[in-house]
Amino acid sequence: MIFETKIEPRFSELDALGHVSNTVLPVWFEHSRGPIFTRIHPSLSVRKWPLILAHYEVSFKQQIFMGAAVTVKAIVSKLGGKSMTFSHQAWQNGDLVAEGTTVAAFYDYKTQETIEIPKETRDLLEKIVTQY
Secondary structure, eight states: OOEEEEEOOOGGGBOTTSSBOTTTHHHHHHHHTHHHHHHHSTTOOGGGOOEEEEEEEEEEOSOOOTTSOEEEEEEEEEEOSSEEEEEEEEEETTEEEEEEEEEEEEEETTTTEEOOOOHHHHHHHHTTBOOO
8 A cells, every 4th residue: 555645845854955955855754654653553643652763764866845845655565474565656746756664673672672463463564575
């Protein structure tokens, strides 16, 4: 299942060269994961948050400018025993402008250890795992 979020680049997200800063894409990618997080942790309570970020990477394909909306797509592309991989794409004016991956591990903040994906969560995630 592909989750899409529309984002209007803001002036504050531009760098000195006039394009969207490279620091912005991880924030947009995080925002695009919101609908997925709501499915697996509906309350979004940070006190019981079950995930920790393990890795992310972004590849820039083109400059991104203010003045045209950016469609950010997010999917769950892989499930491991204790983690899941998200794949992201950012599109502007019909062009792929950036893509990336994020790995989030299921985590017990009390014990400070990664944990197996709970069965009920895995069952939900298996229904939405896909590829572009």
